[in-house]
Amino acid sequence: MASQQYKIVLLGISGTGKTTYLQRLFNEGFEQRLLPSRQPGFYQINFHGQDMIVQEIPGTLMISDTSMDHHLGSAQGAIIFYDDREVSYRRAQQWKKKFLQLSNGPVLMIQNKSDVKILDHDNDFTISVKQGLSLSKPLEKMAQLL
Ligand SMILES: Nc1nc2c(ncn2[C@@H]2O[C@H](COP(=O)(O)OP(=O)(O)OP(=O)(O)O)[C@@H](O)[C@H]2O)c(=O)[nH]1
Ligand SMILES: [Mg+2]
Numbered sequence: 001m002a003s004q005q006y007k008i009v010l011l012g013i014s015g016t017g018k019t020t021y022l023q024r025l026f027n028e029g030f031e032q033r034l035l036p037s038r039q040p041g042f043y044q045i046n047f048h049g050q051d052m053i054v055q056e057i058p059g060t061l062m063i064s065d066t067s068m069d070h071h072l073g074s075a076q077g078a079i080i081f082y083d084d085r086e087v088s089y090r091r092a093q094q095w096k097k098k099f100l101q102l103s104n105g106p107v108l109m110i111q112n113k114s115d116v117k118i119l120d121h122d123n124d125f126t127i128s129v130k131q132g133l134s135l136s137k138p139l140e141k142m143a144q145l146l
Contacts, residue, residue, distance in 0.1 A: 005051040006146050008139075009071060011095040012081030013088050014059030017112040020129045021081070022056060025139075030130055036060050040071065047136070047143035054139070063098055072098065077105040077142050084117035106145040108138050
């Protein structure tokens with residue numbers, strides 16, 4: 001019997017490094033300059049025998065957008081990115097609240113761009129996509145929590 005496939009959403013304001021993260025994870029190197037994502041992008045991944053579809057939600061998509069409830073409500077887990085900007089942390093908190101209203105899955109908070117600055121906030125993992133630091137840890141943890 002095929003095991004269940006889980007959908008994980010990758011959230012965070014524009015520029016926190018969601019696309020760069022997924023590309024680097026799939027060995028496509030580090031992208032210095034990327035355009036904001038326009039469409040939710042899907043990646044399929046397997047950790048610890050757990051099949052996961054990782055869906056990036058573009059930061060330009062408003063939290064109040066009608067499609068947002070569907071994206072979040074159909075997900076079993078959320079990985080929320082912030083970076084060296086305080087505003088990105090505040091928005092990450094809002095995403096977390098919104099996700100937990102729509103789904104009862106696990107949420108992981110990730111600070112990216114540790115090579116630039118580490119903000120003094122609680123998080124589950126601090127990573128640097130640029131330096132390739134701790135990249136698989138969030139998804140490994142998510143696979144354990146599902
Ligand atoms: N210094 C540094 N820059 C990074 C890091 N990770 C990503 N970036 C840069 O951050 C910028 C934005 O990255 P994206 O991956 O496009 O951000 P995003 O979250 O997908 O943005 P949207 O698609 O608009 O929601 C790019 O110029 C990346 O090179 C990092 O660890 N360190
Ligand atoms: Mg993107």
